[in-house]
Amino acid sequence: MPAIDIYTQPGCPYCIRAVRLLMQKDVPFNEINAPHGSPERTESVRRSGGRTTVPQIFIDNTPIGGCDDLMALERTGRLDALLGRN
Secondary structure, three states, X not given: OOOEEEEEOOXXXXXXXXXXXXXXXXXXXXXXXXXXXXXXXXXXXXXXXXXXOOOEEEXXXXXXXXXXXXXXXXXXXXXXXXXXXX
């Protein structure tokens, strides 16, 4: 099972949607609270190559982007492969 990190911010509807999809997939993930100005947000920006929005999602330390990117992977059937489900 790959390691999944998701940087979120309280009240963010895109964060809620991304977390909901990961929960529906029944995969373990590490949700990291990263509000504006926090060290966690700085870490998220660094890891993502400069993206400043949340959520930022990483699968096995590879940045896959935000909520829209996660949903696109799901729609095209590529998310399951990244999650180790063939």
